Amino acid sequence: MKHITIQQLSMKPDRYKAHFINSLSGFKSANLIGTINDQGQTNLAIFSSVIHMGASPALVGFITRPHSVSRHTLENIKQVKQYTINQVSEAFYTQAHQTSARYLREHNEFKETGLTESYIEGLRAPFVQQSQLKYALKLREIIPFSVNDTQFVIGEITDVICEEQVIKNDGYIDVESLNTVSVSGLDSYHLSTRLSRLSYAKSSSATLGIDIHGNPLEGGI
């Protein structure tokens, strides 16, 4: 296998480095973040940095760059203190990707990409109608990462909207059956094929396969 040092990589063009380094973390989640400002103007932007932080309280975080195309997302969240996260599926991944284009403030990514706003009672931030697993969050904290001038936005989940039949008895949501996509690098989108669910790991026994509902697999993995 090839050993590449960061010094060797630094000789490459910026775009090469961006593709390369973005590939190293492995598969990333693909999510559209829906926001609205105090004037009622909505915004929609794709993020591959949405990350689970903890279940109690139910916290999700994502990284933003203040001067990037996602700056309107952050401005809106600061104003309204709420937003939505919408899982991207095969049916609209090209439209989701198109939201990363640099649209002017007065342009609306929903209209520009053909995605549809939807709302629930008591919440101002727009959902993406096309998404089959989505949730609303209230802003908890914005943490600046001085190391590279990014910001980490932490939200607490308040409402989840999901197809009921994909929620299994033990609480696992079968996102594969929703054709949820993942991202690798900057621009590659992927469907998934489940290898197996695995039992809770214990030092006293080997890992075992479990079925989609969380029950032991008869035949092993």
Added chain:
Amino acid sequence: MKHITIQQLSMKPDRYKAHFINSLSGFKSANLIGTINDQGQTNLAIFSSVIHMGASPALVGFITRPHSVSRHTLENIKQVKQYTINQVSEAFYTQAHQTSARYLREHNEFKETGLTESYIEGLRAPFVQQSQLKYALKLREIIPFSVNDTQFVIGEITDVICEEQVIKNDGYIDVESLNTVSVSGLDSYHLSTRLSRLSYAKSSSATLGIDIHGNPLEGGI
């Protein structure tokens, strides 16, 4: 679609909530973090929270819980200031999952799971020999997230080890061809099938498909 409020969810058992909330962020990366302490004892632990932070400098972050089974990882990183991140592939995902068992300090996850330590000149932290895409990092910063008592560990990439043929001309690394797995929820592992790479999004034109090397696709997506 079903609307579930966080109040409704709070009535469910902790394990149900953990499965449910862990499923919401979508597909996560599966990585083994390799560390060593000042006494030369190695540790290996699986994380689904490794996240790309930026390409220049090349930064990667992950979330730890101080009192979880991953506490040895954090202790070792604080001591030695370096660690490795190793992408998990189909060939050893059950062994990777088994590293999440609560082993005693004096037990070694490499030996317990049958994974193999490997080293490069000038670096103390162990790599996973079985991983076909792995990299070493030096610790940059540990940021406490007071909101749920977790910590965010930021490292700068110093060395990358990878099969050369999976690095494309534009820097994109074809992690799918390495059978790199993704995780959903707490315990579900998945292979991937590429839908397409997509062109850099511009407000003036529609998203187009590009091939694995980053060149325009003749026939569209």
